[in-house]
Amino acid sequence: METIRWSVDINVEKQKSYPHISEAADFLRQGHVIAFPTETVYGLGADATSDAAVQGIFEAKGRPSDNPLIVHISTPDELQDLVASISPEAGQLIKAFWPGPLTIIFNxxxxVFSDLVTAGLDTIGIRMPSHPVALELISHSGKPLAAPSANTSGKPSPTSAEHVARDLTGRIKGIVDGGETGVGLESTVIDCTVTPPMILRPGGVSAEEIKACIGEVHVDPSLKKEQSAPRSPGMKYTHYAPTAPLYLIKGxxxxxxxxxxxxxxxxxKVGLLASEELAASVKADIVKMCGTREDPSTIARGLYHAIRSFNDTNADIILAEAFDEKGIGAAIMNRLEKAAGHKWINESSS
Structure with missing residues (x-):
């Protein structure tokens, strides 16, 4: 399959015509799979109401179909045709964080949806991304788009169109290139069908921010272990892993x-995935810096690119620095633990 690549200016909302977006949207309506940028990572989009279209996502990624997918919309008004009800807490979160990196679980x-999107569950995860290219593409398609990260299953999520092209050229119809993403980690997922709401995946909106908005929130205790039946998209199976084995290291x-x-x-040959601070004081065969501890958002933005870059090296083992879990640090550590398969090297236990 030939994979088309369209370059689109991130300031697309200021333009009067959208030829590339219109072409990509036409392919989505025809049931094809198209990669596109969001503010978190690149998504692999298809019509969420079509079994055949959604099956194309699983085939392109090599992803098991028992893992639910997040649906992306372009306005909150679309929810009335997609969900059974909107709880007061969900309504508050929508007002506070949409558009943005927050996925809300509804009944x-x-x-409406292909059963492949929900993996047999009665609930659906929906978000409204803030990336202007994503919003225009969804709006032009006229469809709710199921869109997991646009990478081969198990690999680090893509934060640039080049990452997508490396994984999926020849496997999907097209890639909408809107430049590098901003947040760098996937959205937070919160289940608003339960009381109190429960965070199922940490991400671009922190638990602290959510609590400040709606009050009491629980965090799914299974985040620290593997699950047999995931309640949240992208939380089953090992994810984000480079080719060489990766271990978290703390000391x-x-x-x-x-x-x-x-x-x-x-x-x-030892690779080190580290902050600028640790990299300045430790030597290894290959060192990849992902940001500064002074600003954890830089670590979030640089994390997947740094993990991916080890695949172009001869590292036999990768040691990844552990970070504080406050704020977006919870999402950073969640992804690193998934990449490491929960393997640790800890000074306190050595």
Missing amino acids: KKAG KADWIQQTIERLQGEGK
Whole structure:
């Protein structure tokens, strides 16, 4: 399959015509799969009401079909045709965080979505992205778009069109190139069908921000372990992993240096995924910096690119710095734990 690549200016809402977006939207209406940018990561979009279109997502990604997908819309008004009801808490969250990196779980309206989108659940995860290119594409398609991250299943999520092209050229109809994404990590997922609402996946909106908006919120305790039946999109199976095995490492810089030297003594090429601060005080065979601890949002933006970049190296093992879990740090550590398969090297237990 030939994969078309359209370059679109992020300031698309200021333009009077949208030839590339219109062409991509036509393909979506025809049941094709199209990758597009959001403010979090690139999504792999298809008509959420069509079994055949959604099946194309799973085939392109190589993703098991028992994992539910997030649906993307362009205005909150579309919800009335998609969900059974909107709780007061969901309404408050919509006003506070849409458009933006927050997915809300609703009870779905019967007979609207392909069953492949919900993986047999009675609920549906929906969000309204803030990326102007995404909003224009969804609006032009006239369809709610199911859109998981636009990568081969298990690989780090893509934060640029080039990442998408590496994984999916020849497997999808097209890629709408809107430049690099902003947040760098997927949306927060919160279930508003339960009381109190429950965060099922940490992401671009922090638990602290949500609590300030609606009050009491629970966090799914299963976030720290593998699940057999995921309640949230993208939370089953190991994700985000590079080719070389990745371990989270926590300890003082001198101990981390000693650990690296021990692994090097065993004949291993050691990669280090680190903040600017740790990278300045520790040496390894390959060092990839993902941001500064002074501004955790820079780590979120740089994380997936840094993880992916190790695949172009000869690293035998990758040690990833552990970060504080406050704010967006919870999402950073959730993704790193998934990438590591929950494998740790910890000074306190050595």
